[in-house]
Amino acid sequence: MDPQKRSAIIKDAMSKFKYNPKLQTKSHLELLVEKAKRSTYKVQYDIKPILAAGGGFDKPALQDMVSHLYLEEFNQYSRDELINLVTMMHTEEMMNTIDASPFGKDTPDQLGGV
Numbered sequence: 001m002d003p004q005k006r007s008a009i010i011k012d013a014m015s016k017f018k019y020n021p022k023l024q025t026k027s028h029l030e031l032l033v034e035k036a037k038r039s040t041y042k043v044q045y046d047i048k049p050i051l052a053a054g055g056g057f058d059k060p061a062l063q064d065m066v067s068h069l070y071l072e073e074f075n076q077y078s079r080d081e082l083i084n085l086v087t088m089m090h091t092e093e094m095m096n097t098i099d100a101s102p103f104g105k106d107t108p109d110q111l112g113g114v
Helices: 003-015 028-052 059-074 079-100
Strands: none
Touching: 028 059, 028 079
């Protein structure tokens, strides 16, 4: 292999290992959402065998198990992280409510919407 071709291959490979500032541009809230998703994936992974064995029919027991697993996961979060998560969840719920009724009406309108 000629030196120029070898040099190009090495340069290409090394460029993949260089510092990439795009990877460091996530906001604090984006990182928190990723952390919460990892917690959810862990809980889903933990209950998967229970569901596979037919444990999904005992809703109260399953709800208790999921609550317990989430409490264990969220016990590792800081107070600020928990406040941010709850704020994001309530904001999302409020936006869904507003989307369903942009004029704030509680009763259906002429077109059948709320």
